[in-house]
Amino acid sequence: MVTGKGGTGKTSVAAALALGLATGGRRTLLVEVEGRQGIAQLFDTDPLPYEERHLADAPGGGEVRALAVDAEEALLEYLDMFYKLGAAGRALRKLGAIDFATTIAPGLRDVLLTGKVKEATTRTSGSRRTYDAVVLDAPPTGRIARFLNVTAETARLAKVGPIKTQSEGVSALLRSPMTAVHVVTLLEEMPVQETLDAVAELAQLGFPAGRVIVNGVRPPVPAGRAVTAAELKRGLAAAGLPTDARTVSGLAEEARDQRVRRELEDSLRGDLVELGLPLTELPLLPDGVDRAGLGTLAETLVRAD
Amino acid sequence: MDQILADPGVRIVVCCGAGGVGKTTTAAALALRAAERHGRRTVVLTIDPARRLAQSLGLTELDNTPRQVKGIDVEESGGELHAMMLDMKRTFDDVVLQHTDPAKAAEIFANPFYQAMSSTFAGTQEYMAMEKLGQLHARGEWDLIVVDTPPSRSALDFLDAPARLSRFLDGRMLRLLLAPARSGGRSMFSLVTASFGMFSKVVQKVIGAQLLTDLSGFVAALDSMFGGFRQRAEQTYRILQARETAFLLVAAPEPDAVREAAYFAGRLRAERMPLAGLVLNRVHRPAAPELSAERSLAAARRLAAEGGHEGTVEVLRAHATLAQQAVREQRVAARFTEAFPAVPTVSVTAQPADVHDVDGLRTIGEAIGRR
Numbered sequence: 001m002v003t004g005k006g007g008t009g010k011t012s013v014a015a016a017l018a019l020g021l022a023t024g025g026r027r028t029l030l031v032e033v034e035g036r037q038g039i040a041q042l043f044d045t046d047p048l049p050y051e052e053r054h055l056a057d058a059p060g061g062g063e064v065r066a067l068a069v070d071a072e073e074a075l076l077e078y079l080d081m082f083y084k085l086g087a088a089g090r091a092l093r094k095l096g097a098i099d100f101a102t103t104i105a106p107g108l109r110d111v112l113l114t115g116k117v118k119e120a121t122t123r124t125s126g127s128r129r130t131y132d133a134v135v136l137d138a139p140p141t142g143r144i145a146r147f148l149n150v151t152a153e154t155a156r157l158a159k160v161g162p163i164k165t166q167s168e169g170v171s172a173l174l175r176s177p178m179t180a181v182h183v184v185t186l187l188e189e190m191p192v193q194e195t196l197d198a199v200a201e202l203a204q205l206g207f208p209a210g211r212v213i214v215n216g217v218r219p220p221v222p223a224g225r226a227v228t229a230a231e232l233k234r235g236l237a238a239a240g241l242p243t244d245a246r247t248v249s250g251l252a253e254e255a256r257d258q259r260v261r262r263e264l265e266d267s268l269r270g271d272l273v274e275l276g277l278p279l280t281e282l283p284l285l286p287d288g289v290d291r292a293g294l295g296t297l298a299e300t301l302v303r304a305d
Numbered sequence: 306m307d308q309i310l311a312d313p314g315v316r317i318v319v320c321c322g323a324g325g326v327g328k329t330t331t332a333a334a335l336a337l338r339a340a341e342r343h344g345r346r347t348v349v350l351t352i353d354p355a356r357r358l359a360q361s362l363g364l365t366e367l368d369n370t371p372r373q374v375k376g377i378d379v380e381e382s383g384g385e386l387h388a389m390m391l392d393m394k395r396t397f398d399d400v401v402l403q404h405t406d407p408a409k410a411a412e413i414f415a416n417p418f419y420q421a422m423s424s425t426f427a428g429t430q431e432y433m434a435m436e437k438l439g440q441l442h443a444r445g446e447w448d449l450i451v452v453d454t455p456p457s458r459s460a461l462d463f464l465d466a467p468a469r470l471s472r473f474l475d476g477r478m479l480r481l482l483l484a485p486a487r488s489g490g491r492s493m494f495s496l497v498t499a500s501f502g503m504f505s506k507v508v509q510k511v512i513g514a515q516l517l518t519d520l521s522g523f524v525a526a527l528d529s530m531f532g533g534f535r536q537r538a539e540q541t542y543r544i545l546q547a548r549e550t551a552f553l554l555v556a557a558p559e560p561d562a563v564r565e566a567a568y569f570a571g572r573l574r575a576e577r578m579p580l581a582g583l584v585l586n587r588v589h590r591p592a593a594p595e596l597s598a599e600r601s602l603a604a605a606r607r608l609a610a611e612g613g614h615e616g617t618v619e620v621l622r623a624h625a626t627l628a629q630q631a632v633r634e635q636r637v638a639a640r641f642t643e644a645f646p647a648v649p650t651v652s653v654t655a656q657p658a659d660v661h662d663v664d665g666l667r668t669i670g671e672a673i674g675r676r
Contacts, residue, residue: 007325007562107421140324142353153421189659190355191325218626227616235617239604241596250593254627255620257592260657286633288560 004184022062107153180210338670344382
């Protein structure tokens with residue numbers, strides 16, 4: 001499970017993780033559940049259907065497949081599997097029943113989505129599992145606890161019956177050592193605060209914490225003492241650069257801002273370290289995340305493991 | 306932006322954009338400026354402010370009513386700033402209370418389906434933000450309402466949620482479930498068509514009888530509020546199309562945020578909603594712009610090879626990184642400005658630290674307003 005505040009790059013990190021885990025001849029499934037088509041955008045492909053299909057090759061002969069789970073399709077599939085619906089299923093859809101059911105009971109929607117993830121995770125082909133790992137680009141930190149806590153949400157509505165059984169099965173998997181919930185953040189105040197909140201909430205609900213992944217980390221600035229204007233002027237002169245007041249004061253201002261920024265980042269990093277979880281830092285990719293960049297992130301993630 | 310904030314004909318400013326681009330901060334900064342600089346009686350409706358920003362606006366409790374922000378500089382202008390945080394569930398409860406009698410409302414509140422929907426229905430937050438905006442507007446006591454939009458997976462959700470809710474309320478399924486209740490029939494599935502017969506069997510099997518009872522109770526309750534819901538959503542939608550509203554897109558100079566802003570701008574144009582401008586937050590600008598990245602890097606390399614001047618080498622390297630970033634950001638931003646050349650764009654320079662006090666908001670308001 002990969003979660004994080006909006007804007008932290010959790011989709012890119014989830015994709016990089018799926019690539020990394022597929023390295024060396026393994027097979028992984030990258031799943032999205034929010035209908036955003038973020039994976040298709042990232043890989044510059046057509047919108048993903050509700051169907052597992054090849055997304056990318058991983059180094060060493062591995063494969064990443066992708067799936068966009070749609071709650072309606074998942075409900076139909078589920079009903080068909082257990083109740084042999086056939087034509088009735090299509091009739092239900094025409095009536096708007098499926099949309100109705102997943103709208104009026106959001107917990108039901110979530111249990112269908114996580115249920116599909118469970119099915120893919122535990123599916124076997126022959127004697128081995130179909131996927132070595134399933135990576136979910138999960139809902140953001142603000143919604144993740146409710147999303148994973150499927151039993152509590154559905155228990156409000158269904159006290160007995162197959163929905164309850166289904167959500168209990170999903171819940172057992174999500175709370176088992178087979179699951180890890182990774183939280184992606186930036187070294188900025190709001191995302192770090194949401195990370196701290198989410199980690200605490202998930203721990204309280206008994207979900208296994210994975211890593212804290214700090215995305216978009218700029219190269220460290222040496223922590224030497226601040227350079228004085230006079231030193232800077234001498235240095236610029238030695239380098240054959242202009243030493244007019246505007247340039248000197250401009251550069252000094254930039255250096256000052258950078259120190260402020262670094263102090264803030266150090267303090268935020270300290271807050272994250274205190275969580276006591278493994279921490280992985282991913283470098284900022286200046287030109288945005290392209291395929292080569294994903295490869296770099298994948299390598300960093302695998303090396304950290 | 307100052308022109309817009311000062312214009313008495315503009316009564317609503319809506320800030321929209323992808324998550325994590327500084328929407329809330331922008332909304333708060335604009336509202337503060339409207340009050341301090343333009344003397345307007347302003348209220349800012351925030352959705353999910355950072356804790357420290359909320360505190361700086363005096364929003365310590367989430368009580369769903371505007372609170373006046375004290376300690377701001379309005380002596381000269383005579384303006385006022387009020388701020389509130391949206392309480393989604395409470396707003397929903399208020400809507401229910403307004404449309405039904407207390408006994409029936411209590412029954413609705415106790416229904417597990419209502420509890421699920423009012424707190425987690427995808428779109429409830431957006432719908433309730435619109436509802437609250439409609440309420441604030443209807444009271445007519447504000448010169449200017451500045452709205453922050455929910456951190457949706459897509460900025461478009463804010464516009465789509467009310468329509469989705471009314472589509473849901475108008476849905477065939479809901480009407481089918483309601484038919485017996487309306488005709489006074491005993492069984493909720495007395496209206497039996499071939500497919501519906503099958504459906505009712507499946508539903509009973511899958512979700513059980515208790516759930517059906519809860520569901521029919523909820524649906525019947527919703528029915529009594531039908532018209533009210535839809536009418537209000539439509540009313541607010543019309544206000545958003547009027548000249549008294551100005552939409553402001555907020556983005557950061559990153560590919561995803563700019564793409565989102567472009568989608569939204571296209572959509573506003575299609576809906577004939579007035580787009581006033583784009584606020585580009587967290588833009589990096591070198592303070593020594595004359596010195597190019599290449600020249601700075603080359604000089605740093607030379608100095609480092611010669612030895613000495615370590616401090617200057619660091620400063621030059623950092624400057625080169627900053628200058629390169631500025632160029633990249635300009636390229637990303639150009640994707641928007643080329644597609645929407647008529648939309649005015651304002652850049653706000655990245656602050657070294659996060660903004661969470663009134664002084665910080667004032668600085669940002671200044672940067673947005675003056676340009």
